[in-house]
Amino acid sequence: MSRLLTEDFLLTNDIARQLYHDYAKDLPIIDFHNHLPPDDIAKNHSFKTITDIWLEGDHYKWRLMRANGIDEHYITGEASKREKFQAWAETVPHTLGNPLFHWTQMELKNYFGIDDVLSPETAENIWNETNDALQSEQMTTQQLLLNSRVEFVGTTDDPTDTLEHHKAMSDQGVPIKVAPSFRPDKGLNIDQPEFSDWVQTLSETTSRDLSSYMQFLEALSDRIEHFDVHGCKAADHGIGKMFFADATEEQAKAIYAKRMNHQPLTAMEVEQFKTYTMRYLAACYHEKGWVMQLHIGALRNNNTKMFERIGRDAGYDSLGDALLAEPLSRLLDAIEYKDSLPKTILYCLNPRDNYILATMAGNFQGGGIPGKVQFGTAWWFNDHIDGMEEQMKILANVGLIKHFIGMLTDSRSFLSFSRHEYFRRILCNLFGNWAEKGKVPADVDWLATYVKDISYGNARRYFNLYV
Structure with missing residues (x-):
């Protein structure tokens, strides 16, 4: 893409x-x-993890995941953090016209230097890159x-x-x-x-x-x-x-x-x-x-x-x-x-x-x-x-x-x-x-x-x- x-x-x-x-x-x-x-x-x-900072409590994303047919288990349920991230990655390519498509890519670029569009195909690399970056002292809340x-x-x-x-x-x-x-x-x-x-x-x-x-x-x-x-x-x-x-x-x-x-x-x-x-x-x-x-x-x-x-x-x-x-x-x-x-x-x-x-x-x-x-x-x-x-x-x-x-x-x-x-x-x-x-x-x-x-x-x- x-x-x-x-x-x-x-x-x-x-x-x-x-x-x-x-x-x-x-x-x-x-x-x-x-x-x-x-x-x-x-x-x-x-x-x-990127799930902790990006998906927990974000009802904007949750709504779109439900609209995409994602089971609640992978949204607010007991699925692993990696599985929840994958569920969002599967949803993003379907969000054209929604501001979350833009926000997702802007946040990946601005905070992690990632230009790739999040998708099922790019999810594994982006999961690893973002999680590695989150261990930096530059990624604390302050x-x-x-x-x-x-x-x-x-x-x-x-x-x-x-x-x-x-x-x-x-x-x-x-x-x-x-x-x-x-x-x-x-x-x-x-x-x-x-x-x-x-x-x-x-x-x-x-x-x-x-x-x-x-x-x-x-x-x-x-x-x-x-x-x-x-x-x-x-x-x-x-x-x-x-x-x-x-x-x-x-x-x-x-x-x-x-x-x-x-x-x-x-x-x-x-x-x-x-x-x-x-x-x-x-x-x-x-x-x-x-x-x-x-x-x-x-x-x-x-x-x-x-x-x-x-x-x-x-x-x-x-x-x-x-x-x-x-x-x-x-x-x-x-x-x-x-x-x-x-x-x-x-x-x-x-x-x-x-x-x-x-x-x-x-x-x-x-x-x-x-x-x-x-x-x-x-x-x-x-x-x-x-x-x-x-x-x-x-x-x-x-x-x-x-x-x-x-x-x-x-x-x-x-x-x-x-x-x-x-x-x-x-x-x-x-x-x-x-x-x-x-x-x-x-x-x-x-x-x-x-x-x-x-x-x-x-x-x-x-x-x-x-x-």
Whole structure:
């Protein structure tokens, strides 16, 4: 099979090539939202095999392997690591058009210097080459981040987390800034069976009696303070169905008490609790100068049989189609009305909602902050060429792409930073095509200011990173 990746991969004209090679290629990376395990970074973990670093926990790959007819035994089952790698090698030649085809080859080339396309025929050599390379001191977690020019990592952490690994990294003087991000989904999802157990864990973590709602809010505030001390820059909320139902403090107290007494809640009560709690949290974020991220629209755990067998985040999530414009508007409006709206990033999983979020962001700009409310980058099922281009075109059509904060990996893999290169190539090619077609001036120096800001500078300023 012919070589895929060249110096000019995805760059289709001279301006695109100049923008990428002269301005974007060597910029540092700010990965402000991902799911990297902090303990692996703190311990400077190394990986024994390519399966360990590449396939474990990667539900993107798992979905495609299932679609290719691979038995679950070779995906999340008890097959050997070599057999699991072979199963992925058998799948890759069938992935044309999917970003994983590109990402797979970019990661092999960028981290291992391998140009061969992964296939059943090349699997044995690639297995041996990658595993040999992983024994190098250049392949520990911290060194992988450094070699990828990663400057900042925002992990995703439950409020009850001790953050001991973040503290250890700070104490060790790890040369990459790794900050926690506050993810309180379990504290808002009062309708979920695990809510009571999570409240008990929060009680133990804060050494507080949480029998009342106000004590519950105080405990969340305690954890926000704890995260802030450990360098937190952002909160993150996974919202399947957007909500808004106004509630008084007394109503929120009564709903919490009802749930803690194991009484069923109505759908309206669930929304009221979420709304009041969300407004409280947003005000806390605003006070701390944090960024609030809203990831909206995932329909999770669709396959009950496999959920019971494997658990969450196993590749059985997809796009939801619940309406979000009105409840999102009312929530942001209620927070803004009290002068407590933090910098906010809006991500949607259903591309049907792209224009909704792009125009919604424009309703709540201000405060002297360029791009205070962001239409976030193409997320999850949309982080392919078409999805990234569409997101940026829509943002440019109805907002200011100049202040866009760009790409993130949203990944659990230490090899995923090639996605920033992928994004930067797509961005430069988009601008190069606009210039070639006469849609924008063919002024490379001027276009380069956009490229540098979107690739790096805007995120650095937005998250107040001066590392």
